[in-house]
Amino acid sequence: MNLLGKLTWSAIPFDQPIPLFSAAVVILIVVGVLVWVAAKGWVPYLWKEWITSVDHKHIGVMYCLLGLLMLLRGFIDALMMRSQQALAFNAPGYLPPEHYDQIFSAHGTIMILFAAMPLVIGLMNFVVPLQLGVRDVAFPTLNSVSFWLTCTGALLVNLSLVVGEFARTGWLPFPPLSELRYSPGVGVDYYLWAVQISGVGTLLTGINFVTTILKTRTYGMTYLRMPMFCWTALAACMLIIAAFPVLTATLAMLTLDRYLGFHFFTNGAGGNPMMFTNLIWAWGHPEVYILVLPSFGIFSEVISTFSAKPLFGYRSMVIATLFICLVSFCVWLHHFFTMGPGGDVNAAFGIATSIIAVGTGVKMYNWLFTMYGGRIRFATPMLWSIGFLLTFITGGMTGVMLAVPPADFLLHNSMFLVAHFHHVIIAGVVFAVMAGITYWFPKAFGFRLDEGWGKATFWFAITGFYVTFVPLYILGFLGMTRRLQHYDVPEWRPWILLAAVGIFIYLCSAVCQIIQLAVSICNRDALRDVTGDPWDGRSLEWATPSPPPAFNFAHLPHVENLEAYWNVKQRAREESRLDGAAPYEDLEMPRNSPTGFVCAFFATFIGFALIWHIWWLMILGLIGAYATFVVFAWRDVPEYVIPAEEVARIDRANRAVRQEALLSEQPT
Amino acid sequence: MSAADATVALRDPYHVGHAGESQARGHGAGGPASKRIVVGYGFWLFLLSDIVIFSCLFAAYAVLAQATAGGPSSKQIFDLNRVAIETACLLASSFFCGMASIAVAKRSRLWTQIWLVVTGLLGLAFILLEVSEFSALHAQGDGPTRSAFLTAFFTLVGCHGVHVSAGLLWLGTMMAQLFAKGFRADIRRRFLCFTMFWHFLDIIWVAIFSLVYLVGTKL
Numbered sequence: 001m002n003l004l005g006k007l008t009w010s011a012i013p014f015d016q017p018i019p020l021f022s023a024a025v026v027i028l029i030v031v032g033v034l035v036w037v038a039a040k041g042w043v044p045y046l047w048k049e050w051i052t053s054v055d056h057k058h059i060g061v062m063y064c065l066l067g068l069l070m071l072l073r074g075f076i077d078a079l080m081m082r083s084q085q086a087l088a089f090n091a092p093g094y095l096p097p098e099h100y101d102q103i104f105s106a107h108g109t110i111m112i113l114f115a116a117m118p119l120v121i122g123l124m125n126f127v128v129p130l131q132l133g134v135r136d137v138a139f140p141t142l143n144s145v146s147f148w149l150t151c152t153g154a155l156l157v158n159l160s161l162v163v164g165e166f167a168r169t170g171w172l173p174f175p176p177l178s179e180l181r182y183s184p185g186v187g188v189d190y191y192l193w194a195v196q197i198s199g200v201g202t203l204l205t206g207i208n209f210v211t212t213i214l215k216t217r218t219y220g221m222t223y224l225r226m227p228m229f230c231w232t233a234l235a236a237c238m239l240i241i242a243a244f245p246v247l248t249a250t251l252a253m254l255t256l257d258r259y260l261g262f263h264f265f266t267n268g269a270g271g272n273p274m275m276f277t278n279l280i281w282a283w284g285h286p287e288v289y290i291l292v293l294p295s296f297g298i299f300s301e302v303i304s305t306f307s308a309k310p311l312f313g314y315r316s317m318v319i320a321t322l323f324i325c326l327v328s329f330c331v332w333l334h335h336f337f338t339m340g341p342g343g344d345v346n347a348a349f350g351i352a353t354s355i356i357a358v359g360t361g362v363k364m365y366n367w368l369f370t371m372y373g374g375r376i377r378f379a380t381p382m383l384w385s386i387g388f389l390l391t392f393i394t395g396g397m398t399g400v401m402l403a404v405p406p407a408d409f410l411l412h413n414s415m416f417l418v419a420h421f422h423h424v425i426i427a428g429v430v431f432a433v434m435a436g437i438t439y440w441f442p443k444a445f446g447f448r449l450d451e452g453w454g455k456a457t458f459w460f461a462i463t464g465f466y467v468t469f470v471p472l473y474i475l476g477f478l479g480m481t482r483r484l485q486h487y488d489v490p491e492w493r494p495w496i497l498l499a500a501v502g503i504f505i506y507l508c509s510a511v512c513q514i515i516q517l518a519v520s521i522c523n524r525d526a527l528r529d530v531t532g533d534p535w536d537g538r539s540l541e542w543a544t545p546s547p548p549p550a551f552n553f554a555h556l557p558h559v560e561n562l563e564a565y566w567n568v569k570q571r572a573r574e575e576s577r578l579d580g581a582a583p584y585e586d587l588e589m590p591r592n593s594p595t596g597f598v599c600a601f602f603a604t605f606i607g608f609a610l611i612w613h614i615w616w617l618m619i620l621g622l623i624g625a626y627a628t629f630v631v632f633a634w635r636d637v638p639e640y641v642i643p644a645e646e647v648a649r650i651d652r653a654n655r656a657v658r659q660e661a662l663l664s665e666q667p668t
Numbered sequence: 669m670s671a672a673d674a675t676v677a678l679r680d681p682y683h684v685g686h687a688g689e690s691q692a693r694g695h696g697a698g699g700p701a702s703k704r705i706v707v708g709y710g711f712w713l714f715l716l717s718d719i720v721i722f723s724c725l726f727a728a729y730a731v732l733a734q735a736t737a738g739g740p741s742s743k744q745i746f747d748l749n750r751v752a753i754e755t756a757c758l759l760a761s762s763f764f765c766g767m768a769s770i771a772v773a774k775r776s777r778l779w780t781q782i783w784l785v786v787t788g789l790l791g792l793a794f795i796l797l798e799v800s801e802f803s804a805l806h807a808q809g810d811g812p813t814r815s816a817f818l819t820a821f822f823t824l825v826g827c828h829g830v831h832v833s834a835g836l837l838w839l840g841t842m843m844a845q846l847f848a849k850g851f852r853a854d855i856r857r858r859f860l861c862f863t864m865f866w867h868f869l870d871i872i873w874v875a876i877f878s879l880v881y882l883v884g885t886k887l
Contacts, residue, residue, distance in 0.1 A: 138706050203717055211710040219699040222690075245717045249724035253823065262812050262819040263737075264728060270735025270816030279724060556699065630841060638854065 005613035006186065011164045016099065023162040052592040054140035055550055056129050059147050061444055063122025064437065066147075070154055071115040071430075075510060077107035079503060082468070086500035088486035089493050100485040101168035102187065106157065108171025112287070113195060114154040116425070119433040120294045121150075121205055124233045127440060128209060130541035130548065131227045133218030133557040133564070136590060138211040141632070144596030146201040146208065152600045153198025156607050160190040164611070167191040170483070172280050173254065175265035175273045180258045186611050192255050193607040199247050206240030209233060218540075220559035224318070227539040228304075228311055231318050232297030235325040236290045242329070243286035250279040277339065281332040289328040291425070293321060295432030296363055299385045302435050303367050305535050306382040307374030310563055313366040320362040327356045337408045346405040353403035357396055364393065379535070380454035384435035387462045388427050395423030398473070416476025419469045426465055434461070434513075442529040446546045450523065453516035457509050464506030471495035471502070531661040532654060538566040545654040551587045551642055554651035569662060578659040584648040588639040595632040599625055704857055711861040715868045718831075722872050725827055726879065729820040733884070737815035742884030745810060747801070751881045754797045758832075758873050761790030765866045772859055775851050781843060787866070788839045791832055798829045824880065828872050835869060838862055 013019045037043060050058055080095065080103055087093040095103065129137055137143050160166040167187040169178045178188045213234045217226070226234075254276065256262040263271040304311040311317060333341055333349040341349075367389060376382065398420040402408050411417060434457070442448045475495050480487070520527055533542040543565045544552055561567050572578045606621035608614070694701025694709075701709070733742065768783035802822065805811060812822035842862050849855050 134700065138710055207710055207713045207717065210713055211706060215694045215706045215709050216700040220697045222697050241713055241717050242720060245720035246724055249721045249728075253728060256812075256819070256823060260812065262823065263816040264732070264819055264823075266816075268737070269814070269819075270732060270737040271819075272731055272735070272816065275728060275731050279727075559697075626837075633841065633845060633858070634848075636849075 003614070003616070005609070005615070007163070007612040007614065011186075012162065013165075018095070018099065019161055026158070026161070048592065051597050052144075052594045054136070054144045054590050054592055054596075056125050056137050056140065056143060057444065057548060057552075059143050060122045060124070060126030063118045063125055063147055063150070065122075066151060066154060067115050067117075067119030067122055067433070070110050070118065072510065073158065074107050074111040074115050075506075077103050077110070079507065081107065082500045082503045085484065085487075085496050088484075089490075089496070090488050091486065093486055095485070097485045098165075098168060101483075102166040104483055105167045105170050105187075105191070106160075109167075109191060109195065110154075110157060111425075112171065112291070113198060114150070114157060116291050116429050116433070117198075117202060118150055118154075119437075120236070120291055120429065121146075121202070123298065123433065123436045123440065124209060124236075124294055125205075126444060127436075127541055128230055128233050129212065130443075130544060130552060131230050131539050132213065132216070133221055133540045133553060133559060134212070134216050135552050135556075135587070137208050138216055139208050140590040141593050141595055142204050142208055144593065145599050146205040146596075148596040148600030149201030149204075149603055150198045152603045152607060153194040153201070155604055156190060156194035156197070156611070159608070160187065160194075164190065172284065174280075175254060175257070175271075175276050176267050178254060178258075179266055181266075188254075188258065189611040192251050192258075193610050196248065196251050196255075197603050197607050199244055199251075202240055203244045203248070206237040206244065209237040210241060213237070218553075218556045218559060221564075224315070225559055225562050225564070227297075228300035228314070228317055228321075229294065229297035229539075231321050232293040232295075232300070235321045236293045239286045239290045239293070239325060239328065243283045243290065246279060247283040247287075250276060250283065253279075274339065277336055278332070281335045282329070285332040285335065286328045288425075289324055292428045292432075293324065295429050295436075296321070298432045298436040298439070299367060299388060300363075300370075301539065302381045302385045302439050303370050305439075305537050306377045306379055306385075307371045308377075308536065309370055309374040310538070310566075311366065312369035312372075313362075314562060316362055317366050320359040320366075324356060324359040327352060327359070331356060334403055334408070337405045338412045343405075350403050350405045350408075354400055357400050357403075360392075360396055364389065379438075380449070380451055380458060381435040381439040381535075383455060383458045384431045384438070387458060388431040388435075391427035391431070391462070391465070392424060395420065395427055399424060411476060413481055414476040415472045415480045415482055418482045419472035419476060422469050422472075426469075431461075434458070439535065440541070442527075442534045443532070443541055443544075443546050443548070445524075446529055447520065447524040447527040448529060448534055450516050450520045450527065453512050453519055457512040457516055460505055460509035460512055464502050464504075464509055466502070467505055468499050468502030471499040475499075531657050533565075533658070533661070538563040540564045543568065545650065549647075549650045550589055551647065554584060554587075554647050555582050572659065572662045573665070576663060578655055578662065581651060581655060584644040584651065586644050587642045587647055589642060591638060591640050593632065593635075595628055598628045602628065703853070704860070707857045708860055708864070711864055715864060718868070719872070722824075722827065722875075725820070725824040726875065729824045729880065732816040732820040735816035737817075739815035739818060740810050742817070742821070742880075743886075745805060746881055746885045748881060748885055750797060750801060751877065754794050755873065755877050757790045757794040757797070758870055761787045761794070762867055762870045764790065765863055769859075769863050772846075772851065772856060777846070777850070780846055784839060784843050784846075788836055788843075791836050791839070791866075795829060795832055795836070798825070802826070821880065825876060828869065828876055831872070832869055835862075835866055838865070 013023075037046065050062060053059065081100070084093045084095045084100060093100075125137070125143065129135070157166065164186040167173055167178070167183070167190065169183060169188060169191075173183075173188050173191055176182060213226070213230055253262070253264040257264050257266060257271075263269040265271050265273045265276045267273070300311050300317065331349055331353045333345065334353045337346050337350070367385075378386075398416070402411055402417065402420060438449050438454055472495075475492055478489075478491055478495070480489070480492050529546045532544055532546040532548075534546070535542070540553075540557055540559075541548075543557065557564060568579065602621045602624040606618055606625070609617035609621060690696030691698045693699055694705055700706075764783050764786040768780050768787060771779035771783055805818075810818060812819045839862065842859060845855055845858065
């Protein structure tokens with residue numbers, strides 16, 4: 001018996017300089033950061049305040065950090081693909097096909113599952129409990145487990161860079177290509193276990209947030225008083241509960257095919273590869289809306305705040321959100337019109353796909369009418385939002401073009417498709433996340449981000465986006481299919497070069513973003529948010545100090561209408577004083593727990609062991625994970641007490657600066 | 669319109685949530701629900717997601733049920749007598765799980781443990797019967813690798829079996845917790861989740877029994 005399963009020295013790519021070099025750089029950086037943190041003596045702080053934290057705010061921040069790191073990793077993949085295509089006209093370029101295939105597979109997987117999802121879930125984590133006026137999510141420790149399992153998935157994907165290989169099958173591993181016979185390496189296994197483990201984390205997040213939103217809202221916070229972001233988060237999390245189990249089941253079936261010789265999707269013995277295509281898109285299409293619905297919520301918050309107006313058509317916005325939530329499950333077949341469903345079925349799904357644009361159209365008009373007649377401030381979050389409105393409209397229209405089956409037969413699998421989904425995801429999700437991070441950053445850290453560098457980030461991003469992706473639409477019309485490692489069509493050449501220029505403009509945006517963070521941290525005293533309400537906000541998160549204390553609210557707020565905090569401020573302006581505080585009480589908050597981190601530690605070993613067929617390690621990992629749960633279940637004191645004096649001190653200080661700021665305002 | 673109403677209208681341009689407003693906790697204006705409700709609700713959502721997993725496996729079984737690839741069909745390998753005993757075991761175990769719930773409500777440590785042991789033994793009997801069915805099929809060369817039909821059958825029924833086994837592990841842990849910690853509020857909430865899980869296994873089994881075994885022996 002081989003103690004290390006399939007793992008040998010040949011798994012390390014000594015013969016391939018690019019992955020080896022990048023892996024060495026990454027390892028050096030990681031080790032460097034760890035040594036620096038240890039040398040500074042920050043380990044106990046990190047362990048107590050962050051790694052074992054069950055505070056939704058800290059978990060949200062860590063999710064966003066993970067998402068930003070992975071966004072950078074996925075962006076480097078994008079740079080490599082664009083530069084490879086720029087060089088590979090009648091030439092092999094610098095990336096051999098087997099490596100190029102891994103890069104586009106990793107790019108898609110990382111961007112959707114380990115960049116966009118953590119960023120969106122991170123913002124949800126940070127904002128939703130604050131907006132609902134509660135002290136934490138329904139299941140705080142489970143929240144930590146979710147986050148760390150997502151980290152395990154991200155770690156496994158990145159580990160494949162050094163040890164072994166990643167899938168070469170695209171971001172969705174379609175059989176029969178992904179079956180053992182055609183993909184005998186560990187690449188697909190890395191994909192399967194990374195996505196499976198992080199998928200469990202995502203599912204738990206979905207359950208956690210639906211419970212939080214439906215069951216733990218503060219007093220008076222009826223459904224139709226929830227801020228729009230909470231509604232979209234609710235819709236997205238309901239989609240997670242309905243869709244992610246489909247992903248789990250589908251990948252489990254493929255895993256059984258690969259590991260135990262089952263015949264779900266094989267060519268022989270009655271297997272049905274088309275079943276995979278149907279099942280994976282039954283998850284895959286709702287997944288798009290899981291990302292974009294919370295993004296719509298972010299834009300709703302930002303546009304309303306920076307137009308100084310209530311959100312126009314709140315109820316129609318709620319209806320549109322739930323309409324999209326429902327219909328997103330009725331359109332999956334448009335991903336494979338060309339794979340033989342027949343005319344009638346195609347027509348039905350084509351119409352459903354066009355209809356879903358109606359919901360988005362309603363939202364578009366609502367945002368426009370929110371801005372109409374408002375006092376618009378063109379701060380960075382608002383720039384991202386306006387950039388989104390203009391860009392998403394056209395991206396959505398190319399989607400409606402693809403929804404027409406006869407047109408899809410021409411455009412399917414072409415660069416047009418690549419341009420379309422980048423168009424909607426970058427404008428819809430990346431812009432939203434950037435807007436959201438800039439908007440809520442002062443709430444999380446107590447100081448604003450630098451406006452100048454933020455605006456530079458935006459302008460480079462939107463310019464880079466158009467210069468990169470408009471050529472790809474044209475390439476699609478010129479007949480270029482996606483995922484080409486090299487090509488010999490001279491007509492394509494100028495457009496591919498232009499797209500390469502575009503992505504380097506986008507690179508400037510990434511650099512500006514990093515500079516913005518650094519500059520803002522250096523100037524944090526000048527950018528300090530003293531009152532906790534830097535943007536003249538309308539919902540409850542702005543009623544807390546920045547950063548909010550562990551307990552968020554000294555008293556659970558009593559909500560009287562849709563714009564809870566705006567209402568409080570209006571009353572304070574009318575009565576020339578902020579409402580008096582009730583007597584303070586001791587507060588019980590959930591204790592920190594290393595359960596999430598330890599679980600993920602074992603999950604990493606389980607995943608790695610399964611990928612490399614190291615069965616003893618897998619069994620050890622399972623025992624460890626079970627033992628962790630038992631230890632957690634055995635604890636006797638799940639909560640700690642924050643004394644009333646401490647609560648009073650924090651709350652009184654905040655009320656004082658807030659009242660002063662409100663009363664010193666010019667009357668409007 | 670009184671002055672007070674006018675102020676409200678000014679503050680709340682959509683008049684939302686003013687008519688017929690429920691003061692209920694959790695789903696109205698009454699503030700957060702109790703911990704027991706929150707935990708139970710969350711666990712219901714988890715069960716719902718688990719049902720979605722099973723529905724995918726049911727769908728896969730429906731697609732592949734006729735894909736016998738020259739191997740045996742469902743009619744040839746299903747033994748309804750064994751399945752009837754399995755069903756009886758599982759349904760009875762659910763009944764005794766309900767008895768354990770009553771014992772917990774009555775705060776009777778002894779009867780709680782007794783009923784849980786009976787629940788567990790019946791669950792174990794179910795698993796042993798299933799294992800014997802699977803190993804007999806495997807021994808005669810009709811394992812899951814034989815055909816797509818058998819793949820789907822073994823996965824669907826096996827997934828339920830894995831759930832029952834996990835349930836047994838949970839049951840053991842639960843009994844130890846009840847023994848060590850007594851009827852503390854958090855332990856009772858956990859026990860509520862366990863009973864929901866155990867009854868959920870029945871629901872899935874009823875679907876398997878009807879859609880796989882009963883339909884399979886008729887076709």
